[in-house]
Amino acid sequence: MKKHIFALSIVTMLIGGCAMGQHGMAARHRGMDVQSGRGMMAQMDTNGDGMLSKDEFMKGHEVAFDRMKGPNGMISIKDMPMH
Numbered sequence: 001m002k003k004h005i006f007a008l009s010i011v012t013m014l015i016g017g018c019a020m021g022q023h024g025m026a027a028r029h030r031g032m033d034v035q036s037g038r039g040m041m042a043q044m045d046t047n048g049d050g051m052l053s054k055d056e057f058m059k060g061h062e063v064a065f066d067r068m069k070g071p072n073g074m075i076s077i078k079d080m081p082m083h
Helices: 002-029 038-044 054-068
Strands: none
C-alpha cells in the first residue's frame, strides 16, 4: 500500500508539474501571477515550519487521492483531470 501511495505521489507531482508549467506559461502570458508547486507543498505543511515531514507529505497526498477517487475507491487514469 505504501508503495502504491508513493508511486501515486510521484505520478501526481510529475503530472502536476507539467500541467502547472503549461498553466503558468499561459497565465504569465495573460499577466497573471502564478504560484509554483510550492503552493501545494505549503498546504501540506500543517505545522507551518516551512518543511514537510514524511507524515505531512503522505497525508497531503492521501487527501488528494480521496478527492480524486471514484465511487469504487480507485482513480481511473483515463478520467484523471489534466489541469
